[in-house]
Amino acid sequence: RKEYVDLYVNYMFNKSVQKPFEDFMQGFLRGCPARNWKMFFPEELQVLLQGHTTFDWRLLEKNVTYRQYRRLDKTIRNFWSVFHKLPEEEKKKFLAFLSGSDRITGYGLEHFRFRIADPQVENPDEVCPYASTCYFILFLPR
Numbered sequence: 849r850k851e852y853v854d855l856y857v858n859y860m861f862n863k864s865v866q867k868p869f870e871d872f873m874q875g876f877l878r879g880c881p882a883r884n885w886k887m888f889f890p891e892e893l894q895v896l897l898q899g900h901t902t903f904d905w906r907l908l909e910k911n912v913t914y915r916q917y918r919r920l921d922k923t924i925r926n927f928w929s930v931f932h933k934l935p936e937e938e939k940k941k942f943l944a945f946l947s948g949s950d951r952i953t954g955y956g957l958e959h960f961r962f963r964i965a966d967p968q969v970e971n972p973d974e975v976c977p978y979a980s981t982c983y984f985i986l987f988l989p990r
Contacts, residue, residue: 899951905932905939915985916966923990924964942970948981962989 885893909928917924930940940950952960962984969975972989979986 880907899953900948901951903939903943908960908962911958911961912962913963914965915963916968917964917988923966924987927964927988946979946981946986947984960984962986966990 880924888896909931914924924966934942943952944950946962964986965977965988967975967987967989969989975989977986977988
């Protein structure tokens with residue numbers, strides 16, 4: 849029985865996908881030659897391809913710039929007060945809302961910058977916050 853299980857597992861995880869994997873690898877290496885990847889340690893390559901998944905949220909707050917706002921404005925203080933009380937998963941959802949991804953590219957949060965801007969609408973109570981994911985701008989009505 850053990851030999852049968854070993855052969856079956858080998859077939860399912862290796863033999864049955866060997867040709868499609870070789871085709872994928874050939875195409876992948878055509879666009880991303882292996883010599884370019886050899887300079888990275890596995891952990892570095894994982895961060896480069898997947899991005900960071902753990903964050904120092906205070907550093908995120910520190911790196912924000914403001915347009916039509918100041919850091920000590922009541923709206924901004926309220927925003928950060930609520931943000932820091934959110935569970936980790938909700939903070940990542942905010943990151944996805946802002947940037948289109950719940951991860952930060954390989955450079956990390958110390959290099960991630962976003963802006964909070966006042967959309968300057970006539971009636972701020974009728975406008976929800978929205979984001980420009982291309983430019984990392986959160987439009988936050990007063």
